[in-house]
Amino acid sequence: MAVRTEPFVLNMGPVHPSTHGVFRMRATLDGEVVIDIEPVFGYLHRGIEKLAEQRTYTGITPLTDRLDYISSMSNNLAYCLAVEKLAGIKVPERAEYIRVIMAELQRIAALLIAVGAFLNDCGAYFTPFLYMFRERERIVDLFEMVSGQRLTYNYMRAGGVSQDLPEEFMPALRKFMDMMPRFMDEYDRLLMQNEILIARAKGVGILTGEQAINCSVSGPVLRASGVNWDIRKADPYSIYDRFDFDIPTQATGDCYDRYRQRVEEMRQSLRIIRQAMEQLPSGPVRAELPQLIRPPTGEAYARIEAPKGELGFYLVSDNSIAPYRCHIRPPSLINLTALRDMVRGWKVADLIIIFGSIDITVGEIDR
Amino acid sequence: MTIPLSGKDVASKIEEKFPGSVVESSQDNLVVKGNFLLDAARFLRDTEGLDLDFLNFVTAVDYYDHFEVVYWLSSLEHNHSLTIKARCYDRENPVLPSVVGLWQGADLQEREIFDLFGIKFEDHPNMKRIFLWEGFAGHPLRKDFI
Numbered sequence: 157m158a159v160r161t162e163p164f165v166l167n168m169g170p171v172h173p174s175t176h177g178v179f180r181m182r183a184t185l186d187g188e189v190v191i192d193i194e195p196v197f198g199y200l201h202r203g204i205e206k207l208a209e210q211r212t213y214t215g216i217t218p219l220t221d222r223l224d225y226i227s228s229m230s231n232n233l234a235y236c237l238a239v240e241k242l243a244g245i246k247v248p249e250r251a252e253y254i255r256v257i258m259a260e261l262q263r264i265a266a267l268l269i270a271v272g273a274f275l276n277d278c279g280a281y282f283t284p285f286l287y288m289f290r291e292r293e294r295i296v297d298l299f300e301m302v303s304g305q306r307l308t309y310n311y312m313r314a315g316g317v318s319q320d321l322p323e324e325f326m327p328a329l330r331k332f333m334d335m336m337p338r339f340m341d342e343y344d345r346l347l348m349q350n351e352i353l354i355a356r357a358k359g360v361g362i363l364t365g366e367q368a369i370n371c372s373v374s375g376p377v378l379r380a381s382g383v384n385w386d387i388r389k390a391d392p393y394s395i396y397d398r399f400d401f402d403i404p405t406q407a408t409g410d411c412y413d414r415y416r417q418r419v420e421e422m423r424q425s426l427r428i429i430r431q432a433m434e435q436l437p438s439g440p441v442r443a444e445l446p447q448l449i450r451p452p453t454g455e456a457y458a459r460i461e462a463p464k465g466e467l468g469f470y471l472v473s474d475n476s477i478a479p480y481r482c483h484i485r486p487p488s489l490i491n492l493t494a495l496r497d498m499v500r501g502w503k504v505a506d507l508i509i510i511f512g513s514i515d516i517t518v519g520e521i522d523r
Numbered sequence: 524m525t526i527p528l529s530g531k532d533v534a535s536k537i538e539e540k541f542p543g544s545v546v547e548s549s550q551d552n553l554v555v556k557g558n559f560l561l562d563a564a565r566f567l568r569d570t571e572g573l574d575l576d577f578l579n580f581v582t583a584v585d586y587y588d589h590f591e592v593v594y595w596l597s598s599l600e601h602n603h604s605l606t607i608k609a610r611c612y613d614r615e616n617p618v619l620p621s622v623v624g625l626w627q628g629a630d631l632q633e634r635e636i637f638d639l640f641g642i643k644f645e646d647h648p649n650m651k652r653i654f655l656w657e658g659f660a661g662h663p664l665r666k667d668f669i
Contacts, residue, residue, distance in 0.1 A: 197653055197654055198653065198654035198655060198656070201654040201655070203663055205639075205664060206663055206664055206668075369576055369577055369599060370576075370626060370627045370628065371627045371628045371630075372577060372578050372579065372580075372626065372627075372628025372629075373628070383599065385599050390525060390599075390602055391524055391525035391602070392524065455551075457579075457595060457606075459579070466579065468579065468580065470580065470582060470593070470595070472584055480584070481582075481584045481585075483580070483582040485579065485580040489631055489632075489635075490580075490628055490631065490632065492631065493627060493628050493630050493631055494627075522654055
């Protein structure tokens with residue numbers, strides 16, 4: 157006798173450890189197989205784009221901290237670049253180097269969380285996560301030295317950075333740079349050939365290169381699908397054209413590749429920081445600017461390679477002290493476009509790790 | 524460096540293929556008529572030498588008398604970019620064709636524009652609000668919202 161079956165709707169989230177914030181997925185299941193999913197957003201929507209229209213150009217920087225709140229430095233940088241492009245501000249050399257050091261440290265910190273949380277989703281419950289947090293802690297300490305904050309740094313300003321590096325910063329950074337490669341080798345030994353990780357992640361949730369491009373996917377997820385595209389190389393901003401580094405790519409675009417991609421990117425970031433430390437010039441860290449910036453009428457789009465992908469700010473100015481329109485291009489939201497195609501046909505347990513391998517922050521999705 | 528394509532040059536190419544489709548063009552961008560948007564977009568994506576296969580972002584700007592929807596396109600192969608815009612003059616019921624069929628990356632972003640600006644995208648597979656709940660009054664990013 158045939159058993160009558162019907163699809164079943166499972167609500168995951170908004171409060172669920174694997175959703176990395178307040179995010180909900182409505183999954184339609186056939187037994188244990190995912191037929192369809194619908195992401196549901198909006199639980200953290202604060203209307204940052206609207207708030208920005210009522211603030212001065214300098215007053216928006218703290219708002220950007222709250223987008224992707226685990227990589228505030230990158231958000232600051234992207235926003236400041238957009239204002240500088242719009243108003244034609246030139247940044248002093250030393251500030252450019254400090255920005256690169258901060259942005260790359262931030263990339264390492266954010267990727268550590270991404271990798272740790274992904275391994276968490278794979279079932280390595282909190283052991284690797286805490287290892288990663290041990291290293292991230294040192295980066296956060298460095299950020300605390302320069303900005304006084306541990307999460308929302310608000311360190312960069314249009315025209316430079318808020319203040320010069322304190323005396324104790326460089327010795328601490330050097331110490332970190334000596335230790336970090338050792339830690340990375342440790343992760344590789346523990347995880348790269350880990351049988352459980354390979355069994356869970358290899359060949360799961362494949363995203364092809366063409367599909368990734370069509371879905372506007374960017375960042376490590378795009379490069380893990382074999383597309384060699386990194387804005388630091390393709391459209392160098394700040395002073396990235398002065399550093400020697402490689403863009404790692406992977407072949408298949410499965411969850412394991414996305415994991416590997418992130419680990420390899422951390423090594424490249426270390427290379428960039430090392431070069432920036434050697435070349436760091438002395439001088440002012442902030443351009444002389446009026447209190448209120450009044451850019452000429454026009455529009456500008458500036459983008460950076462943030463830890464999660466292409467983060468951009470599209471600003472429209474009407475020659476007043478506040479932007480007429482401030483649009484944020486959120487990599488977290490746009491990378492999720494491909495999620496539906498990636499999870500169809502996989503089991504519920506795979507859904508968790510495919511979703512985890514994309515690496516999102518809800519603050520950036522909802523804005 | 525990503526080279527920004529000249530809006531004027533591309534506009535003349537589009538105008539040649541679809542007469543009467545371009546509203547205006549400048550060095551930085553070009554504006555097409557809403558009913559020609561899909562044709563122009565397909566032309567930009569599929570023409571050899573342009574190959575604008577990557578949609579960086581879509582957004583809208585409210586200029587009180589009209590909405591402007593901005594598409595920032597780039598080509599990963601040639602490393603160049605182009606900004607293309609379309610305008611909606613109807614505030615009560617603004618409609619534009621959806622480009623999801625060409626670039627799937629527009630999916631969630633067009634829903635966001637619908638949610639926050641109230642611009643409807645025709646033939647979008649799932650045209651409903653994304654951040655705010657169904658029944659929320661108004662569209663917050665419109666200039667007359669507050």
